[in-house]
Amino acid sequence: xxxxxxxxxxxxxxxxxxxxxxxxxxxxxxxxxxxxxxxxxxxxxxxxxxxxxxxxxxxxxxxxxxxxxxxxxxxxxxxxxxxxxxxxxxxxxxxxxxxxxxxxxxxxxxxxxxxxxxxxxxxxxxxxxxxxxxxxxxxxxxxxxxxxxxxxxxxxxxxxxxxxxxxxxxxxxxxxxxxxxxxxxxxxxxxxxxxxxxxxxxxxxxxxxxxxxxxxxxxxxxxxxxxxxxxxxxxxxxxxxxxxxxxxxxxxxxxxxxxxxxxxxxxxxxxxxxxxxxxxxxxxxxxxxxxxxxxxxxxxxxxxxxxxxxxxxxxxxxxxxxxxxxxxxxxxxxxxxxxxxxxxxxxxxxxxxxxxxxxxxxxxxxxxxxxxxxxxxxxxxxxxxxxxxxxxxxxxxxxxxxxxxxxxxxxxxxxxxxxxxxxxxxxxxxxxxxxxxxxxxxxxxxxxxxxxxxxxxxxxxxxxxxxxxxxxxxxxxxxxxxxxxxxxxxxxxxxxxxxxxxxxxxxxxxxxxxxxxxxxxxxxxxxxxxxxxxxxxxxx
Numbered sequence: 001x002x003x004x005x006x007x008x009x010x011x012x013x014x015x016x017x018x019x020x021x022x023x024x025x026x027x028x029x030x031x032x033x034x035x036x037x038x039x040x041x042x043x044x045x046x047x048x049x050x051x052x053x054x055x056x057x058x059x060x061x062x063x064x065x066x067x068x069x070x071x072x073x074x075x076x077x078x079x080x081x082x083x084x085x086x087x088x089x090x091x092x093x094x095x096x097x098x099x100x101x102x103x104x105x106x107x108x109x110x111x112x113x114x115x116x117x118x119x120x121x122x123x124x125x126x127x128x129x130x131x132x133x134x135x136x137x138x139x140x141x142x143x144x145x146x147x148x149x150x151x152x153x154x155x156x157x158x159x160x161x162x163x164x165x166x167x168x169x170x171x172x173x174x175x176x177x178x179x180x181x182x183x184x185x186x187x188x189x190x191x192x193x194x195x196x197x198x199x200x201x202x203x204x205x206x207x208x209x210x211x212x213x214x215x216x217x218x219x220x221x222x223x224x225x226x227x228x229x230x231x232x233x234x235x236x237x238x239x240x241x242x243x244x245x246x247x248x249x250x251x252x253x254x255x256x257x258x259x260x261x262x263x264x265x266x267x268x269x270x271x272x273x274x275x276x277x278x279x280x281x282x283x284x285x286x287x288x289x290x291x292x293x294x295x296x297x298x299x300x301x302x303x304x305x306x307x308x309x310x311x312x313x314x315x316x317x318x319x320x321x322x323x324x325x326x327x328x329x330x331x332x333x334x335x336x337x338x339x340x341x342x343x344x345x346x347x348x349x350x351x352x353x354x355x356x357x358x359x360x361x362x363x364x365x366x367x368x369x370x371x372x373x374x375x376x377x378x379x380x381x382x383x384x385x386x387x388x389x390x391x392x393x394x395x396x397x398x399x400x401x402x403x404x405x406x407x408x409x410x411x412x413x414x415x416x417x418x419x420x421x422x423x424x425x426x427x428x429x430x431x432x433x434x435x436x437x438x439x440x441x442x443x444x445x446x447x448x449x450x451x452x453x454x455x456x457x458x459x460x461x462x463x464x465x466x467x468x469x470x471x472x473x474x475x476x477x478x479x480x481x482x483x484x485x486x487x488x489x490x491x492x493x494x495x496x497x498x499x500x501x502x503x504x505x506x507x508x509x510x511x512x513x514x515x516x517x518x519x520x521x522x523x524x525x526x527x528x529x530x531x532x533x534x535x536x537x538x539x540x
Contacts, residue, residue, distance in 0.1 A: 038322060038323040038399060038400050039057065039058040039320065039321075039322035039323070039399070040055055040056070040057060040058065040063075040103075040320070040321050040322070040399065041055065041056055041057075041058055041269075041278065041292065041305070041318055041319070041320050042054070042055045042066075042079060042081070042088055042103070042318070042319040042320075042321065043055070043079070043267070043280050043292075043315040043316060043317060043318050043319070044073070044076040044079055044090065044315070044316055044317050045065070045311060045312065045313035045314065045315060046075075046076060046266075046282065046313065046314045046315070046316050047285070047313045047314035048311065048313035049313075050072060050073055050074065051073040051074065051075070051076050051313075052065045052066070052068060052073070052311065052313070053065060053066040053068060053073075053076075053079070053088060053090070053101055054066075054307075054310045054311055054312065054315065055103075055310060056307050056308075056309070056310045058305070058320065058322075059305070060288075060291075060292075060305045060306045060307045060308050061308050061309065062308075062309060062310075063307065063309055063310035064309070064310050064311075065310065065311055066088065066101045066102070066103065066105060066108070067101065067102070067105045067106070067107060067108060068099075068101050068108045069107075069108065070107055070108045070109055071092075071099045071101070071108045071109060071110060072095065073090060073092055073095075073099060074092060074093070074094035074095050075092070075093040075094040076090050076091065076092060076093065076316075076317070077091045077093040077121065077122035077123065077138075077168075077169075077317075078090070078091035078121070078122060078123045078124040078135070078169060078267075078317050079091075079124065079267075079317045079318075079319045079354070080124045080125045080126040080133070080319065080351070080354065081103075081126060081319050081321055081354070081356050082126045082128065082131060082133075082149045083128050083321075083349060083356050083358065083360055083397055083398065084128065084131055084149070084360060085100075085102075085131075085149060085150070086102060086103045086104060086398045087100045087101065087102055087103065087149070088100065088101050088102075088103060088319065089111065089124055089126060089133055089149070090124070091121040091122060091123060091124040091135050092121070093120055093121055093122055093138070094120075096118050096119055096120060096121065097110050097111070097113070097118055097121075098110070098111040098113055098118060098121060098124065098133060098135060098147070099111065103321070103398065104398070111133065111147060111149075111151060112147065112151030112152050112154075113145065113147040113154045114147075114152055114154050115147070115152070115153065115154030115155050116145040116146060116147050116154030116155050116156055117137055117143055117145055117156060118135070118137065118145060119137040119138070119139050119142075119143075120137065120138040120139060121135040121136065121137060121138065121145070122135075122136055122138040122167070122168050122169065123135060123136040123138075123167065123168060123169035123170040123181065123214075124136075124170070125170055125171070125172035125179070125351055125352065126149060126172075126351055127172060127174050127192075127351060128174075128349045128351060128356070128358070129174065131148060131149040131150060132146055132147070132148060132149065133146060133147050133148070133149050134146045134157075134170060134172060134179055135170070136164075136167040136168065136169065136170045136181055137164075137167075138166060138167055138168060139166070140165060140166060141164070141165065142164040142165060142166060142167045142183075143156045143157070143159065143164055144156065144157040144159060144164060144167075144170070144179060144181070144190055145157075157179070157190045157191075157192070157194060157197075158190065158191075158194040158195065158196050158197075159190045159196065159197050160196040160197070161196040161197050161198050162188045162189065162190055162196070162197035162198050162199060163183060163184070163186070163188055163199070164181070164183070164188070164190075165183045165184055166183055166184075167181040167182070167183050167188075168181070168182065168183075169181065169182075169212075169213060169214045170214070171214045171215055171216040171223060171352045171353075172216070172351050172352045173216045173218050173241070173352050174192075174218070174351060174352065175218035175219070176218060176241070177191055177192040177193055178190065178191055178192065178197075179192060180200075180214060180216060180223060180241075181214070182211065182214060182225075185209060186199055186200075187199070187200040187202075187223065187239065188200070200239070200241065200243045201243045202239065202243055202244075202246075209227055209228055210227050210228045211225040211226055211227035211228075212226045212227070212265060212266045212267070213225065213226040213265070213266065213267050213268035213279065214268075215268050215269075215270045215352060215353035215354070216241070216352035216353060217270065217272045217350075217352070217353060218352065219272055220272065221240055221241045221242060222238045222239065222240060222241065223238060223239045223240075223241060224236055224237070224238050224249070224268065224270055224277075224353070225237050225238070225239070226265050226266075226267075226268050226279060233256055233257070233258060234258045234262060235248060235249065235251050235252070235258070235262070236248070236249035236251060236268070236277060236279075236295065237249070249277065249295060249297060250295075250299070250300040250301070251277075251293070251295040251301070251302040252300075252301065252302065253300055253301040259293075259301075259302050260290060260304075261281075261290050261293035261294070261302045261303060261304040262279070262281070262293050262302065263281040263282070263283035263284050263290060263293075264281065264282045264283030265279040265280055265281050265282060265283075265293065265316075266280055266282040266316035266317065267279060267280045267316045267317035267318050267354075268318070268353075268354075269318045269319060269320045269353060269354040269355050270350070270353035270354075270355065271320065271350065271353070271355040272350055272353065272355075273325075273327070273347060273348070273357075274296070275296050275297030275298060276294065276295075276296050276297075277293075277294060277295045277296070277297070278292055278293070278294050278305070278318050278320060279292065279293045279294075279318065280292055280315040280316045280317060280318045281293055281304075281315065282314045282315065282316045283314075284312070284314070284315070285312070285313070285314055286312050286313060286314075287312070288306050288307045288308065288312055289304070289306050290304040290306070291304070291305060291306060291307045291312055291315055292304060292305040292307075292315070292318060293305075317354075318354065319354045319355075319356075320354065320355045320356070321356045321357070321398075321399055322347070322355075322356070322357040322399055323357070323397060323399040323400030323401065323402060324346050324347055324357060324358065324359040324395035324396065324397055324399075324400070324401065324402045325346065325347040325357060325402060326344060326345070326346060326347075326395070326402050326403070326404035327344075327345045327346060327347060328344055328345025328346075328404075329344055329404045329405060329406055329407070330342045330343060330344035330391055330392075330393045330404065330405070330406045331344075331406055331407075332389065332390070332391055332406050332407075332409040334409065334411070337382055337383040337384070337411065337413060338380065338381075338382055338383075339366075339380065339381045339382070339383055339389060339391075339409065339411070340379060340380050340381075341364055341366070341379045341380075341381075341391035341393065341406060342379075342406075343362055343379075343393060344393050344395075344404055344406075346358060346359050346395050357397070357399075358397065359395030359396055359397050360396065360397045360398070361395075361396050361397075362393055362394065362395055362396070363377060363393070363394045363396070364376075364377055364378055364379050364391055364392070364393055364394075365377070365391065365392045365394070366381045366389065366390070366391050367389070367390045367391075367392070368383075368385075368387045368388065368389050369387045369388050370388075379391075383411040383413065384413070385411075385413055386411055386412050386413045387410075387411060388408045388409070388410055388411075389408065389409045389410075389411055390405055390406050390407070390408050390409070391405070391406045392404070392405040392406070393405075393406075419452075419453030419454050419486070420452045420453035420454070421452050421453065421454055421516065421517075422450050422452040422453075422454050422455060422456035422457070422484075422486070422516035422517070423450065423451045423452035423516070423517060424448060424449070424450065424451070424456065424459065424512050424514075424516065424517055424518065424519040425448075425449040425450075425451040425519065426446065426447070426448055426449075426461075426510065426512050426519045426520070426521040427446070427447050427449070427521065428444070428445065428446060428447075428521065428523065429444075429445025429446055429447050429491060429493075430445050433524070433526060434523075434524070434525045434526065435525075435526045435527075435528065436498055436525060436526070436527055436528075437498075437527070437528050437529075437530060437531075438472075438498050438499065438500055438501065438502040438503060438527050438528065438529050438530050439498060439499070439500040439502075439530060440498055441495050441496065441497050441498070442473075442495070442496045442497075442498060442525045442527075443493050443494075443495060444463075444493065444494040444495075444496060444510070444523060444525075445491070445492075445493050446461065446491070446492050446493070446494060446510060446521070447489055447490070447491050447492075448461060448481055448484070448489060448490045448491075448492065448512055449484070449487075449488070449489035449490075450484035450485065450486055450487065450488055450489070450516075451487075452486060452516070453486050454486060455483055455484065455485050455486065456483055456484045456514065456516040457483055457514045457515035457516045458480065458481065458482050458483050458514060459480075459481045459512050459513060459514030459516065460478045460479065460480050460481065460512070460513060460514065461478060461479045461481060461492065461494070461510065461511070461512045462475075462478040462479075462510070462511050462512075462513070463475040463476055463494060463496060463508060463509070463510055463511075463523075464508060464509045464510075464511055465506075465508045466507065466508055468506065468507075469506040469507060469508045471499075471502070471506075472498060472499050472501070472502030472503070472504070472506050472527055473496055473497065473498055473499070473502065473506050473508065473525065473527075474496070474497040474498075474499065475496065475508075476494050476495050476496060476497070479492055479494065481512070481514075494510065496508075496525060498525070498527045500530065502527040502529075503527055503528070503529045504526070504527060505524055505525070505526045505527075506524060506525050506526075506527065507522065507523075507524045508523055508524070508525075509521065509522060509523070510522075510523050
């Protein structure tokens with residue numbers, strides 16, 4: 001269908017509202033309520049005197065106004081949020097400056113935009129990844145300014161190849177690195193890398209008209225507008241960023257009618273994760289019943305959010321900040337016993353549609369067999385025993401925390417093999433029986449081996465004679481043997497003396513002993529008597 005056909009109309013308000021606000025009491029009320037909120041909506045009270053920044057839980061309960069005592073807001077024309085600093089940034093149109101206010105109530109100030117122009121800013125956005133603030137300078141020959149969210153590093157985007165003529169509001173696309181705006185019923189863009197820009201082409205009578213908000217959904221490749229249809233029916237309309245095709249979001253159950261939940265809206269927030277639109281009904285003034293309208297992509301009809309306690313003075317420019325939401329459990333991968341836990345999938349920041357919900361930090365908790373493992377809080381773990389391992393990841397931002405756990409991962413580790421202790425093996429080095437003549441020395445070749453699995457202690461090898469053996473043999477001194485590695489052996493020869501009158505076979509023991517144990521080898525020596533020569537007789 002065709003989008004919007006009428007010429008671009010005036011964007012300025014025709015009415016003013018005056019009210020008194022108790023800044024301190026409302027700010028304190030807001031901080032206390034916000035501490036437990038998982039989703040908060042912020043807006044500017046355009047017709048408050050002076051304008052203020054209000055907030056409430058997304059259901060309309062709680063809330064108050066932020067502490068803006070250090071700044072003077074005049075004609076606010078856009079809000080954006082920086083998740084890192086927890087600040088709301090404000091396009092302060094009449095003061096020609098960019099203001100900020102802390103969402104925790106701690107203060108406010110003016111952003112240092114040195115190096116950039118700030119001329120009647122209308123429209124503002126923040127890139128959470130680079131902490132860069134962008135705004136549109138609403139002049140006949142306008143520009144797109146930028147500065148660091150921390151101050152300084154300001155400049156103007158290169159808009160060669162496009163037109164910046166009386167721009168109003170911007171849509172930041174951090175996926176394709178573009179910023180979009182509308183002027184003279186055309187949609188323009190500039191590249192964030194300062195390489196220039198261009199124009200989205202579309203058919204005749206399909207351009208946006210009388211619009212009061214622009215959002216971008218990078219995943220779907222769509223731009224959303226609050227405006228009027230070719231038949232003059234106000235609503236939400238979309239246009240493809242490819243330049244081809246568009247359509248209407250059904251916010252009324254009755255075709256051709258504008259619902260009560262849509263009352264001169266200014267500003268739109270869109271959450272691509274659930275298809276929810278929230279717009280601020282500027283026309284409600286101080287009537288809280290339909291302060292904000294809501295609709296869901298793909299569903300017919302709309303609803304509203306009634307603000308129960310926060311002040312309202314013609315709200316506009318909604319910004320939604322929520323605590324993280326887990327959208328995909330973490331997974332455990334392994335390389336041997338080295339386990340790694342992924343971050344999981346979480347809600348995102350959508351700076352081009354003013355919804356913020358990504359975690360800014362993550363923490364990890366490992367468990368084994370259902371019991372938490374203490375002292376390990378990183379994404380990696382080395383398993384030291386068999387069991388069922390899981391990891392829980394907690395995502396945290398300034399609005400709160402959420403956790404999601406992985407499926408169990410089984411680890412099987414074989415028990416360690418304990419080597420056998422050192423063990424001595426003592427054997428004879430000769431298969432022949434030892435024979436010797438009485439009075440001579442008998443040589444006993446021996447081999448000592450460590451037959452165990454660990455290194456032996458040092459030991460000594462000794463000959464132990466029986467009472468009978470002592471009658472014919474003399475035991476040698478013990479032989480010291482150094483420590484033996486597993487499988488190592490030591491050869492040696494023991495010298496056993498025989499007595500001159502020895503005769504016969506003498507049995508005895510060879511014993512090795514040490515801290516690693518002992519071993520005994522039975523040995524014997526056969527001793528033959530000395531042979532006496534024949535007596536020689538001389539001649540008579």
